[in-house]
Amino acid sequence: xxxxxxxxxxxxxxxxxxxxxxxxxxxxxxxxxxxxxxxxxxxxxxxxxxxxxxxxxxxxxxxxxxxxxxxxxxxxxxxxxxxxxxxxxxxxxxxxxxxxxxxxxxxxxxxxxxxxxxxxxxxxxxxxxxxxxxxxxxxxxxxxxxxxxxxxxxxxxxxxxxxxxxxxxxxxxxxxxxxxxxxxxxxxxxxxxxxxxxxxxxxxxxxxxxxxxxxxxxxxxxxxxxxxxxxxxxxxxxxxxxxxxxxxxxxxxxxxxxxxxxxxxxxxxxxxxxxxxxxxxxxxxxxxxxxxxxxxxxxxxxxxxxxxxxxxxxxxxxxxxxxxxxxxxxxxxxxxxxxxxxxxxxxxxxxxxxxxxxxxxxxxxxxxxxxxxxxxxxxxxxxxxxxxxxxxxxxxxxxxxxxxxxxxxxxxxxxxxxxxxxxxx
Numbered sequence: 001x002x003x004x005x006x007x008x009x010x011x012x013x014x015x016x017x018x019x020x021x022x023x024x025x026x027x028x029x030x031x032x033x034x035x036x037x038x039x040x041x042x043x044x045x046x047x048x049x050x051x052x053x054x055x056x057x058x059x060x061x062x063x064x065x066x067x068x069x070x071x072x073x074x075x076x077x078x079x080x081x082x083x084x085x086x087x088x089x090x091x092x093x094x095x096x097x098x099x100x101x102x103x104x105x106x107x108x109x110x111x112x113x114x115x116x117x118x119x120x121x122x123x124x125x126x127x128x129x130x131x132x133x134x135x136x137x138x139x140x141x142x143x144x145x146x147x148x149x150x151x152x153x154x155x156x157x158x159x160x161x162x163x164x165x166x167x168x169x170x171x172x173x174x175x176x177x178x179x180x181x182x183x184x185x186x187x188x189x190x191x192x193x194x195x196x197x198x199x200x201x202x203x204x205x206x207x208x209x210x211x212x213x214x215x216x217x218x219x220x221x222x223x224x225x226x227x228x229x230x231x232x233x234x235x236x237x238x239x240x241x242x243x244x245x246x247x248x249x250x251x252x253x254x255x256x257x258x259x260x261x262x263x264x265x266x267x268x269x270x271x272x273x274x275x276x277x278x279x280x281x282x283x284x285x286x287x288x289x290x291x292x293x294x295x296x297x298x299x300x301x302x303x304x305x306x307x308x309x310x311x312x313x314x315x316x317x318x319x320x321x322x323x324x325x326x327x328x329x330x331x332x333x334x335x336x337x338x339x340x341x342x343x344x345x346x347x348x349x350x351x352x353x354x355x356x357x358x359x360x361x362x363x364x365x366x367x368x369x370x371x372x373x374x375x376x377x378x379x380x381x382x383x384x385x386x387x388x389x390x391x392x393x394x395x396x397x398x399x400x401x402x403x404x405x406x407x408x409x410x411x412x413x414x415x416x417x418x419x420x421x422x423x424x425x
């Protein structure tokens with residue numbers, strides 16, 4: 001199915017939904033069509049989703065479509081390859097308590113598909129981890145990227161996962177994303193920043209979704225520790241058994257501890273998240289200056305804090321928040337030896353637009369000279385505005401300015417504009 005065909009199908013689905021659910025009967029008072037107020041385009045699978053959820057089965061389908069254009073700089077401004085990309089996520093959760101009577105346990109599965117590699121290869125040439133489209137995944141029909149069992153103990157203060165998992169998937173502590181490299185305002189390429197450097201820390205060599213295990217413990221309210229291990233050679237498009245239990249036994253490990261305080265504020269508690277961690281990768285890696293090196297280690301920080309709340313209430317999130325990240329890696333084997341990012345987000349800045357988000361972020365990677373880069377750093381600035389058109393449709397125009405996108409020329413910049421559509425079916 002070509003890109004134009006996919007876009008046409010999406011438009012037909014939206015129009016058909018409006019036609020089916022939007023008509024009001026004669027004599028009825030004017031009201032918003034149900035398709036514009038439902039949480040999902042299909043109204044939770046035409047109501048069947050609620051019945052399935054009561055039995056312990058939850059299914060979610062999301063589609064992301066992105067169009068980007070390189071206005072200036074980079075490798076090229078006229079090449080059309082990679083301008084249009086898209087992806088879909090099909091999630092399933094099985095509640096073992098409702099299905100089998102096993103308390104606080106579930107099975108989670110995620111299948112993903114995508115099309116197009118994005119602008120970087122043809123038009124930008126970004127350093128790894130600084131791609132202007134963090135959602136671009138290439139041409140993939142559908143892959144089972146995650147399948148794990150999760151168990152909670154001690155009223156949720158102790159949790160563990162085992163199976164095929166994404167170490168950046170994380171847990172929640174006081175409704176704040178944690179473990180590993182989580183961030184409340186810069187952690188989701190389908191709803192927040194598009195540039196990969198404002199999604200996860202590029203100084204951390206996270207393995208692809210692979211076989212592993214994670215444990216999370218919260219010994220006190222708002223304080224946690226977590227540890228994870230996963231096959232360092234895993235491939236998201238494979239089961240992982242061929243690399244995890246054959247040949248080299250390389251397992252990437254990561255450890256994180258943090259605090260999620262609720263600071264006092266005039267309109268209620270101001271939620272924040274402060275995380276520190278380190279990682280270890282035992283693989284043999286090629287050194288930039290020649291030879292190999294193993295036992296690679298690094299350190300990272302991630303924090304976010306709400307500064308202003310517009311409304312009272314612990315769960316109300318409307319207002320201003322800030323975030324920051326830092327990473328330190330071995331410059332002998334890593335292209336990015338030091339990394340930092342900062343930014344801010346405002347939820348509901350405009351009157352009557354309480355669910356819209358505007359955010360700005362800056363990320364910089366200090367580059368290893370031994371890797372052959374001509375520039376000392378690569379830097380990206382991104383501004384986006386996420387408009388909630390309906391509860392199930394969000395549109396996000398964005399602009400990025402990338403300095404030294406390939407790390408080769410200290411005077412080379414690139415400016416990329418784009419728009420993202422996110423649909424929850």
